[in-house]
Structure formats: C-alpha cells, structure tokens
Amino acid sequence: MTQPRFFRAARITAAGLAVGAMLLTGCAANVNKANSNDAGSNASALLTIPREDMGTFVQNFNPFAPTVNPMVQQAIYESLLIFNPANGDTVPWLATEWKAADDGKSVTFTLRDGVKWSDGQPLVADDVAYTFELQKKIKGGFEYLDGVTAEGNKVTFNFNKPWSPALYDVGQLTILPKHIWSTLADPEKEANAKPVGTGPYTEVDSFQAQSFVLKKNPNYWQPEKQKIAGIKMLAFAGNDGANLAAANGDVDWAPQYIPNIEKTFVSKDKDHRQYWFPPTGAMINWQLNTTKAPFNDVDVRKALSMAVDRDQVTKIGMSGYAQPGDCTGLSGNYETWKNSAVKDNCTWTNHDVQKANELLDKAGYAKGADGKRTLKDGSPFEFKISVGASSSDWLSVANVIAQNLAEVGVTAKVDSPDWAAVVAGYETGTFDSGIVWSANDPSPYKYFNTAMGSATVKPVGTKTFDNYHRFGDTKADALLAQFAAESDQSKQKDIANKLQQEYSDAAPLVPLFSGPEWGAFNDTRFTGWPTQDNPYATLSVRAPTTVLVLTSLEPRK
Numbered sequence: 001m002t003q004p005r006f007f008r009a010a011r012i013t014a015a016g017l018a019v020g021a022m023l024l025t026g027c028a029a030n031v032n033k034a035n036s037n038d039a040g041s042n043a044s045a046l047l048t049i050p051r052e053d054m055g056t057f058v059q060n061f062n063p064f065a066p067t068v069n070p071m072v073q074q075a076i077y078e079s080l081l082i083f084n085p086a087n088g089d090t091v092p093w094l095a096t097e098w099k100a101a102d103d104g105k106s107v108t109f110t111l112r113d114g115v116k117w118s119d120g121q122p123l124v125a126d127d128v129a130y131t132f133e134l135q136k137k138i139k140g141g142f143e144y145l146d147g148v149t150a151e152g153n154k155v156t157f158n159f160n161k162p163w164s165p166a167l168y169d170v171g172q173l174t175i176l177p178k179h180i181w182s183t184l185a186d187p188e189k190e191a192n193a194k195p196v197g198t199g200p201y202t203e204v205d206s207f208q209a210q211s212f213v214l215k216k217n218p219n220y221w222q223p224e225k226q227k228i229a230g231i232k233m234l235a236f237a238g239n240d241g242a243n244l245a246a247a248n249g250d251v252d253w254a255p256q257y258i259p260n261i262e263k264t265f266v267s268k269d270k271d272h273r274q275y276w277f278p279p280t281g282a283m284i285n286w287q288l289n290t291t292k293a294p295f296n297d298v299d300v301r302k303a304l305s306m307a308v309d310r311d312q313v314t315k316i317g318m319s320g321y322a323q324p325g326d327c328t329g330l331s332g333n334y335e336t337w338k339n340s341a342v343k344d345n346c347t348w349t350n351h352d353v354q355k356a357n358e359l360l361d362k363a364g365y366a367k368g369a370d371g372k373r374t375l376k377d378g379s380p381f382e383f384k385i386s387v388g389a390s391s392s393d394w395l396s397v398a399n400v401i402a403q404n405l406a407e408v409g410v411t412a413k414v415d416s417p418d419w420a421a422v423v424a425g426y427e428t429g430t431f432d433s434g435i436v437w438s439a440n441d442p443s444p445y446k447y448f449n450t451a452m453g454s455a456t457v458k459p460v461g462t463k464t465f466d467n468y469h470r471f472g473d474t475k476a477d478a479l480l481a482q483f484a485a486e487s488d489q490s491k492q493k494d495i496a497n498k499l500q501q502e503y504s505d506a507a508p509l510v511p512l513f514s515g516p517e518w519g520a521f522n523d524t525r526f527t528g529w530p531t532q533d534n535p536y537a538t539l540s541v542r543a544p545t546t547v548l549v550l551t552s553l554e555p556r557k
Contacts, residue, residue: 104162281515
C-alpha cells in the first residue's frame with residue numbers, strides 16, 4: 001500500500017522548463033485567482049502544494065494504485081501510529097496504545113474511541129483486520145503474520161515467530177473501511193474516485209488533470225485541528241515549473257529539490273520563506289544487479305564503489321545538500337545505530353582510483369590498449385545506469401558516476417526512459433544498475449533485510465518490490481533472525497553492529513548518500529510549520545508525518 005520508494009521521496013524532476021512553465025501558467029492563474037478572492041481572510045484559503053513528478057492527475061484514490069495520487073496516504077487514510085524520524089518519537093494515532101506479548105509473538109493495539117469514517121460510520125477493529133487481509137491478498141508480504149483478531153476495541157496481530165520489527169510494519173500501514181472495500185468486485189483496480197477515509201481532508205471538491213482539491217472530512221475525530229480549509233494539489237511535468245511556482249509565491253509548501261535555494265527561493269521573501277532538509281531520509285544506493293556478471297563479484301562491487309567520488313556526487317548532483325554514505329550502509333536516520341568501528345575503518349566507500357584499479361586488475365578485468373576494461377569473456381566492461389528521465393538530480397548523480405568510472409576503464413551509459421520503464425526493469429530484474437531509494441524504518445532491520453536477506457530475493461522475471469539487486473547472504477540471514485526475535489534494543493544494537501560488519505564485508509549495495517527530506521515553505525498564509533527548532537514532523541509531503549503537519553497548520557491571522 002505504499003508507492004515505489006523512489007516516488008515516496010520528494011525529489012527533483014526535470015522535464016523542460018517550457019513544459020513546466022506551460023503547466024504553471026494555468027495552475028498559477030488559478031492559485032492567484034484564489035489568493036485574490038481570499039485576500040481578506042486566510043481562513044478560506046487552500047493549502048497549495050505542487051507535485052513535481054506528475055504532469056497530470058487521474059481521479060484514482062486507490063492506495064494500491066502503482067502511482068497513487070498525492071495525499072491518499074497522508075490526508076485521506078490514516079495509520080495506527082506515526083513514527084517521526086526528525087526527533088525519534090512515535091505518535092499514537094488511530095491507536096492510543098499497544099503492547100507486545102512477552103514471547104514476542106504478538107502485539108495488541110487499542111483503537112481510539114470516537115473515530116469515524118468520513119461517511120459517518122465508526123472505525124472498528126474489523127476494519128484493521130480486513131485491511132491486512134486485503135493487503136496480503138493484493139501486495140503480499142507480512143510472511144511472519146499468522147493472522148489478525150479483532151475483539152471490541154482491540155486488534156491483535158499474531159506472528160508465527162517472535163518478530164519485533166512488526167510494530168512499525170503493521171502500525172504504519174494506512175487503514176481502509178471494510179464496509180466499503182469488501183463490497184468491491186476488484187479492490188486492486190477500483191478507482192475509488194470518492195474515497196471514504198478517517199483522515200482530515202477526504203472530500204474531493206474538484207478534480208482536473210492539472211489540479212484537484214480536498215476539503216475537510218465532515219466527521220474527523222480531531223475537528224479542532226482542521227484549521228485549514230482544504231488542500232489544493234498542482235501537477236507539474238518537472239521540477240522547473242514547480243520551482244517557478246515556489247519562487248513566485250504561488251504555492252505554500254514546496255517539498256521538492258530546489259537548486260541554490262537561498263537565492264532562488266528564500267531571498268525573494270526572507271521574512272516568510274524557510275527550508276529544512278534533515279538527513280533522516282533513506283540511504284540512496286547505487287544498486288548493481290548481482291544476477292549479472294561481473295556484479296556478482298564482491299571485488300568488482302567494491303572497486304566500482306571506490307571509483308565513485310561521493311564528494312562530487314553530493315556537490316554536483318545534490319547541490320551539497322546530502323551527506324556521503326559510508327560502509328555501514330546506514331543513512332542519517334540511524335546515527336545512533338551506527339557501528340563506529342565499521343564507519344571509522346571504512347575503505348570501499350572512499351574515493352580511491354588507484355585502489356579501484358588495483359582491485360579490478362586483481363579480479364581479472366584487464367585494461368586493453370585503449371585503456372578500457374574487458375570482462376573475462378573478452379567483451380567490453382560496459383553497462384547501463386537506469387534513472388527515470390524526470391529525476392534530474394539523480395541523472396546528474398548517474399552522470400558523475402559514469403565519468404568517475406571512465407577513470408578506471410569502465411564504460412557506463414546513463415539510461416533515462418520514464419520511471420515506469422525503469423521500475424519495470426528493477427522489479428523484474430532485467431536492469432544492469434540503477435539508483436534506488438531504500439527502505440527507511442525506525443530500526444535498521446528492514447534496510448538490512450532488503451539489502452541482503454535471502455527471503456527477499458526473487459528470481460529474475462518474478463516481480464519484487466524490494467531487493468531489486470537480488471542479493472542474499474546466509475550470514476546476514478542468521479543475524480536478521482536474531483534481531484527480529486530480540487525485543488531489547490541494546491541487544492538489537494549489538495546484532496546491528498554485526499549486520500553492519502557483514503554488510504561491509506559483502507558490499508551488497510553501493511551506498512551513495514543519505515537522502516535529505518526536502519521541504520520548504522512560505523508562511524504568508526499559514527503558520528505552524530515544522531522546523532529544525534520544532535521538529536514535530538519532517539517537511540516531506542509523502543511521509544507518514546505529513547498528517548502531523550496538516551493537523552498543525554493554521555491560517556495566518
């Protein structure tokens with residue numbers, strides 16, 4: 001019920017400026033008209049947000065849709081709890097409390113009293129149980145889950161083994177109304193044009209290809225927190241148009257990458273414009289398809305990693321906003337989990353052309369007279385780096401990597417069709433390499449499980465939504481099992497230290513940089529935004545914490 005990782009993170013996109021400007025003309029006109037109508041009162045103003053990677057919207061609010069519309073999982077449907085990586089706390093939401101069994105084989109949530117669906121029906125425990133039944137049927141996963149029992153206002157998730165990561169796995173999945181979804185002939189393909197949810201903004205007030213409006217849920221369980229009149233989403237075919245809208249003051253919230261943000265955005269109104277890019281996003285990895293030679297060779301993976309100049313990658317590709325990765329594989333979201341011995345003695349994520357060359361020579365991938373390397377069968381050592389055409393920051397990253405690899409005699413060609421084609425290659429295992437946004441849970445379990453857990457490896461041709469690089473490690477499997485069975489966090493950290501050492505030894509992925517969670521705002525019309533000094537949420541519009549922002553903002557008086 002979540003979008004592909006690379007769509008969940010708000011990133012730069014780059015269709016041409018002409019396209020963005022064309023879309024902006026119509027969108028900005030609507031926004032400016034709305035602003036002029038509301039000039040005397042921000043109370044009726046709509047919180048306006050651009051979506052920089054969707055040139056058009058389709059009236060489909062099904063959370064199972066491959067490219068689900070914005071705000072479906074943030075404003076319409078809600079989860080039992082919300083983890084906020086900005087300050088490390090967990091906020092009770094549709095559940096008020098939860099308790100894990102002593103044996104670690106179940107967790108019981110107590111549902112909040114008085115919650116209603118937007119159609120007036122009460123939220124009941126059967127809704128939660130049904131959601132997981134439907135999720136498993138459509139998307140699979142939850143292999144550890146034996147079943148879900150609903151009794152009164154309590155929902156118990158029963159596991160076939162002790163499974164500590166389950167709390168956030170099940171706790172952050174958005175809940176659907178059984179009385180609606182159980183009547184559908186094909187829930188996976190249902191457009192759900194008029195959604196029924198528990199979230200603060202559920203009512204589709206207007207819908208056009210370039211914009212849509214969500215108004216207040218008339219039965220929201222926190223009516224005192226519905227202080228904004230509604231949300232207006234704007235569609236842009238690239239970040240050029242979205243950034244122009246932000247620069248012109250036509251949007252309130254700009255959750256996309258903005259180059260040179262101090263000059264292009266903040267300087268235009270320093271009294272009302274701010275940005276905040278905490279390094280709490282997932283690790284951005286260069287994934288090498290290990291079902292293909294030579295990527296199945298750990299020495300090759302490490303050599304290619306050492307050829308990459310991460311300082312260039314972050315400065316050129318990410319405008320200096322990102323932090324380079326290290327041999328732990330962990331992003332800035334897991335600073336307290338990092339094994340300092342692995343981090344401080346890291347070599348294969350350091351830029352070292354000489355050592356990269358030496359390792360490739362040693363591994364048997366020789367340079368020819370032209371300075372270019374060949375594979376062991378004599379064919380050229382060349383491959384593709386796949387990145388969606390709309391993600392110009394990642395395209396810049398890929399181009400930097402390609403230039404770096406040329407210094408060690410390896411030829412990489414940047415392949416940039418649309419994201420749908422890129423994702424298809426990832427999911428079926430036909431790609432060579434690609435840049436991917438990884439799992440990012442409160443604990444590092446899921447990251448390491450999808451990086452090197454054998455259970456997440458699918459054969460080429462079989463769709464997978466994780467572990468695109470198809471790498472499994474039996475040593476990691478044993479450690480992952482220990483981690484999942486352990487509820488004591490200090491003991492989990494000991495196991496995580498060993499997982500990081502195994503990760504460093506095996507190099508299943510090439511970590512590039514910690515993903516910043518992009519976010520900028522203009523508080524001319526709305527106040528109450530999260531900031532570094534008040535990190536009650538991140539400024540992402542695609543994160544679980546988005547609903548915390550939507551229920552904290554209020555019109556400027």
